[in-house]
Amino acid sequence: MICRLAAFVTLLLSSSFVFAAPAERLNIVLFLADDLGWADVGCYGADLHETPHLDRLARQSLRFTQAYAGSSVCTPTRAALMTGKHPARLGMTIWAEAAKDPPPPKRLVPPPAEHNLSRSETTVASYLSKAGYLTAIVGKWHLGDALHYPETHGFDVNIGGTLWGAPHTHFYPYRGGGRFGREYRYVPHLEFGQPGEYLTDRLTDEALQVIDRAGDRPFFLYLAHHAVHTPIEAKAADVAYFEEKLTPSFKHQNAAYAAMVRSLDESVGRVLQRLDERGLTERTLFIFTSDNGGFIGRERAGAGPVTNNYPVRSGKGALYEGGVRVPLMVRWPGVTSARGESAQPVVSEDLFFTILEAAGIKPAPDVPADGLSLVPILKDPSQHLPREALYFHYPHYYHTTTPVSSVRAGDWKLLEFYEDGHRELYNLADDLGEQHDLAQQQPERTRMLAAQLAAWQKEVGARLPRPAAGKP
Secondary structure, three states: OHHHHHHHHHHHHHOOOOOOOHHHOOEEEEEEEOOOOOOOOHHHOOOOOOOHHHHHHHHHOEEEEEEEOOOOOHHHHHHHHHHOOOHHHHOOOOOHHHHHOOOOOOOEEOOOOOOOOOOOOOOHHHHHHHOOOEEEEEEOOOOOOHHHOHHHHOOOEEEOOOOOOOOOOOEOOOEEEEOOEEEEEEOOOOOOOOOOOEHHHHHHHHHHHHHHHOOOOOEEEEEEOOOOOOOOOOOHHHHHHHHHHOOOOOOOOOHHHHHHHHHHHHHHHHHHHHHHHOOOHHHEEEEEEEOOOOOOOOOOOOOOOOOOOOOOOOOOOOOOHHHHEEEEEEEOOOOOOOOEEEOOOEEOHHHHHHHHHHOOOOOOOOOOOOOOOOHHHHHOOOOOOOOOOEEEEEOOOEOOEOOEEEEEEOOEEEEEEOOOOOEEEEEOOOOOOOOOOOOOOOHHHHHHHHHHHHHHHHHHOOOOOEEOOOOO
């Protein structure tokens, strides 16, 4: 019996599946903002907004200047982050509520979309949980109904994650009806608050408790704030501060939104401070990004735009740069260099593979390579990923777009619009704002990229819109 036990222990110690002792394991914080635009952060060029903690993080991190969300709207990007798969492959191409209850068709009928992240998918949380991590989501889930909540996808702790994409209000008790039709919404597990308590602050409180309660166990904290998504609500003193600061020369003109950004930035600072206090900074991978470009619509009649994504074009919903380009900063002490910068085009799906490689975990061999690990770039920003192109697929309507798909290959970007079949071609190196359509001047390149996009759509099974009955 003793010999058998000794042999078993020897086998375990020599196995490739043995993980390091908990005290040596890498902690992971994935900090996801909601609707934060590429130019909404100081280190990316914001003017009215003040983000000292994010700017400090940027100085300690590798900052990506050409990072993309997996989609131009929230649910698809979140699904991509969790699975490493392109939203088109998952059939999750619009936010969950619209997938479940599609809006009336216009000239085209958008294809059906999934509103639940299938439980057959293995999420990054599931991989980490099986490897011994404490896995926690604090904030927005938006990947399905109660049968598909975070607890069914590998999360040990779920604080606030539901089927909804936005809260009724950002102030306690975070519940009510009438803002989203007749629907009554709430954010669970945030009881015993006080009047005036602010959602971004409270979710940060909960995130700090996750870090504290993890003890010596390695943790994966997915802090998915509802900020800066509508409703545009902020603390009165902060709103007043930015109203006083406003000048007509600023690109950003929304004081309440700037105040929401301030609270988001403060959350980053508080989490970083807690990691410092607990001596965890040197063994914590910290990732900050957003789920899509900034929302440039108006929250109500007569109000100004929520944000301005200048110098990139358009915003949330569109496949122009303003809809999909997002901030991304990665800090991994001992791996990333301070004040590092990379202009490599990267995408949300990459973070799934990056987190797993950083944790020493290999995904199942049948996971399609829709994303690539960024670890080589984190180690050496001069490295280039072995990827030909990035693809985006939004076959739905939004106030910024009609149904569209796009491909970016090198500096060239093609958009294909389905209502009339027209294509647009831009060279992003020369035309970041996508103001000069070169499709007519470059017919061969346009044709080649369109064929490349079509081949990719076939490979992933992308669903396409169809003409509405009676529409030309």
